Amino acid sequence: MGDMNEGVGRASGGRLRPPGPTTRRIPAEWVSSRPRAERARQLADVLRQRITAGAFPCGVLPDERLLGTQLGASRNAVREALGLLRDEGLITRRRGVGTTVTTSKYGHGLDRLAGLAETLNGHGTVTNEVRVAEVVTDPPPAITERLELPAGTAVLHLERLRRLDGRPLSLDTSHLPAEVGRGVLRGDLTGRDVFALIEETTGCLLGRAEVTVHAVTADPDTAALLEIPVGAAVFAIERLTRLSDGRPVDVESLRIRADRMALHTTLHRERPFLAG
Structure with a gap:
């Protein structure tokens, strides 16, 4: 007969230990062993090169979700990369307007x-x-x-x-x-x-x-x-x-x-x- 508490461990002294949290599956593309700051820096490098090359002739960048799809990155990583470019003075970000190139290089x-x-x-x-x-x-x-x-x-x-x-x-x-x-x-x-x-x-x-x-x-x-x-x-x-x-x-x-x-x-x- 199987143990009624199968899946429940026993702590020292014979006390029952509650089961651990249920494991959640995370899409592989969301996981990286690289630090988040490193991923943001590399994405910023890619975006900077595209801006310099004139990839956004109207001066307006796509939204974070679309950029993430284009670059194969999470929305959070894209947001951090755009923050780095904003701190450089290369872009501005305004609610209702979006992300725009401050000045052409x-x-x-x-x-x-x-x-x-x-x-x-x-x-x-x-x-x-x-x-x-x-x-x-x-x-x-x-x-x-x-x-x-x-x-x-x-x-x-x-x-x-x-x-x-x-x-x-x-x-x-x-x-x-x-x-x-x-x-x-x-x-x-x-x-x-x-x-x-x-x-x-x-x-x-x-x-x-x-x-x-x-x-x-x-x-x-x-x-x-x-x-x-x-x-x-x-x-x-x-x-x-x-x-x-x-x-x-x-x-x-x-x-x-x-x-x-x-x-x-x-x-x-x-x-x-x-x-x-």
Whole structure:
């Protein structure tokens, strides 16, 4: 005869122990061994890439349920990912309106030597506020060294606040040899790229540039000029541009709003070396 209390355990001392809770089946797609924060971060990466690529041309994202279906994720994970993008300032979320892209990100290719106005042609009007334009007779040694000039050689110091459709996009600082810079000063610094002015002044095409990109936070002065919060993410680009004959002609330091610009390039893998 079977035990009347089958399925009911016995605690020490012979006392009956109540049965455990009934096991509930959870759909496999709702379960992940990865921490929830990690899943949210990865979903945010996917959504950020789609926003940058222009996947939502009207600027409005689908609701959480539809995004979850498209991305194979739970609604809670999607909600957390959208929260991360909202904290970045990339999107806004309002009841009755939904999730909208705050501002479009524009692509700036790193595999082509081009000025900002040239890069953003067709995306809006680029204007330049000239903040500094002066020939410096005693520049920092680090500048003359990079320009391969004798110490104490005069250079042009140029700083411009660049706007796209009236909104700040970047703060650009350049140092050029004075013999080139004086010709650049005669050009239209408010409406044209420095690269084009350099080529006109020298009669020589630009050849190549050495570029380093850093991720930094905005200091108070940069934040005020770019109209972003202090500590916001900024791309810091250091670039040394050379003429086609190899002469260094422009040492630049650029601070670009990371919420308005995405840097991209196309990389090619070289044929691997095979030992003979």
